[in-house]
Amino acid sequence: MDLSLIGRRALVCGGSQGIGKAIAQELAANGASITVLARTQTALDAVVGLLPTNAGQTHSSIAVDMSDEVALITAVQNAVESGGAFHILVNNTAGPAGSPLVESPVESLRNAFEQHILTAHQLTKILVPGMTACGYGRIVNIVSTSVKIPIDGLGVSNTIRGAMASWSKTMANELAPRGITVNNVLPGATETDRLQAIIERSARIKGQSEDQVRAHMVAEIPVGRFAQPAEIANAVGFLASPSASYITGTSIIVDGGRTRSLT
Numbered sequence: 234m235d236l237s238l239i240g241r242r243a244l245v246c247g248g249s250q251g252i253g254k255a256i257a258q259e260l261a262a263n264g265a266s267i268t269v270l271a272r273t274q275t276a277l278d279a280v281v282g283l284l285p286t287n288a289g290q291t292h293s294s295i296a297v298d299m300s301d302e303v304a305l306i307t308a309v310q311n312a313v314e315s316g317g318a319f320h321i322l323v324n325n326t327a328g329p330a331g332s333p334l335v336e337s338p339v340e341s342l343r344n345a346f347e348q349h350i351l352t353a354h355q356l357t358k359i360l361v362p363g364m365t366a367c368g369y370g371r372i373v374n375i376v377s378t379s380v381k382i383p384i385d386g387l388g389v390s391n392t393i394r395g396a397m398a399s400w401s402k403t404m405a406n407e408l409a410p411r412g413i414t415v416n417n418v419l420p421g422a423t424e425t426d427r428l429q430a431i432i433e434r435s436a437r438i439k440g441q442s443e444d445q446v447r448a449h450m451v452a453e454i455p456v457g458r459f460a461q462p463a464e465i466a467n468a469v470g471f472l473a474s475p476s477a478s479y480i481t482g483t484s485i486i487v488d489g490g491r492t493r494s495l496t
Contacts, residue, residue, distance in 0.1 A: 236474040239264035239288050241369070243321035243473065244309070244360070246299065246352075249276035251425035252375060253325045255462035259470040261285055261292065265321065268312055270295040291316075299326060299352050300344075309359050318363025321473045324353040325375040327427060331434055334388025345393040350400055357404065361413065370413030371473040374401050375465070378419045378492045380484055386435070398484060405482030414481035418468045421488020422450055423460040455490035 243260045247253035248269030257267045261284040269280050269292075277294035284292045293316070297308045313319065326349055330341070357372060364370025377384070380398045383391040398417060405415035422428055432450070436443045451458060468487050471477055486492050 234474075234476045236263050236470060236476060238321070238473060241265045241320040241473075242268070242317065243323065244268050244270060244312070244319045244356070245323045245325065246270045246356070247325035247327065247375075248294075248323075249273055249280055251427070252420060252423060252462045252465050253323070254280050255466035256323055256325065256375075256469045257284065259463065259466035260321065260323075260473060261290065263470055263474065264288055264290065265473075266290045267292045268295060268316070268319070269293075270297065270299075270309075272296065272298050300348060302347075302351070302355065305352065306355055306359065309356060313359065313363060318367055319360045320364060320367055320369050321371045321373070322356055322360050323373050323375065323469060323473075324349075324356065326352065331386050331390070331431060332388060333386060334392065337389050341389050342392065345389050346396065349393050349397055353397070353400065361408065361411070364413050365411045368412045370408065370411065371477070372401075372404070372408075372413065372415040373469050373472050374415070374417045375469075376401075376417045376419050376484065378421050378486055378488050380417070380419055381486065381492050381494045386438075387431075401484075402482050409481055412478075414472070414477065416472050416477075416481060417484040418465060418472070419484050419486045419488065419492075420465045421460055421486070421491045422454065423462055423465055425462060428459065453491055454488070458489065460487065460489060 243265045245257045248257045249271035257269050261267050274296040281292045295308045297304050377394045379391040379394045432446050435446045
């Protein structure tokens, strides 16, 4: 199995912490040169400092707020012009705040659509020409198992994640003739700051302790524990590799068996 990414360049969004950080480390371990993108320069610097520099690897960062469309487009275009084409794009953005959909303001849906769908679309439009010229492209979107089964209390997230999956499937069909694959990774409950925030919110609403909420969530997972970010990153590493050249337009669930649906 060929997982080598030597000579490839990857842009990892949300790469300063959690799943994004783990993905940057996984792709770098497989030989890719990494550009991590997030808001905070100091956090990005810390991640870049952890990445290996073997086989001519060079790593960099882009500190930009992804909600600032003009700044984002400018920064990524500059990165392409100065460093060359990106072969791998990982769309990874923090999920919307939790609440029932009926109680969510319209603005929260609009903001989530812009942050997830429009940002991924803008980045793809910037990077696809370079991928096409290289004959190698991997776009991997970090989404959610709510694509398969909606999660109670995450109404806006459920809605936007479904839209993201449809965008991905459409883009996969259009880009396949160019040698570019587009796939989704659907993480289950993963030990990140977002999971902790969900647990804290649930505990407040239910009047339970965080330990009780955590234990209930773990009890729903057949493997009996939450995922580690590196376990999500492993799936991304495979999809970004040459060995995944015939896999496109699909969503891979990485959730310890919690999602009960067959497809």
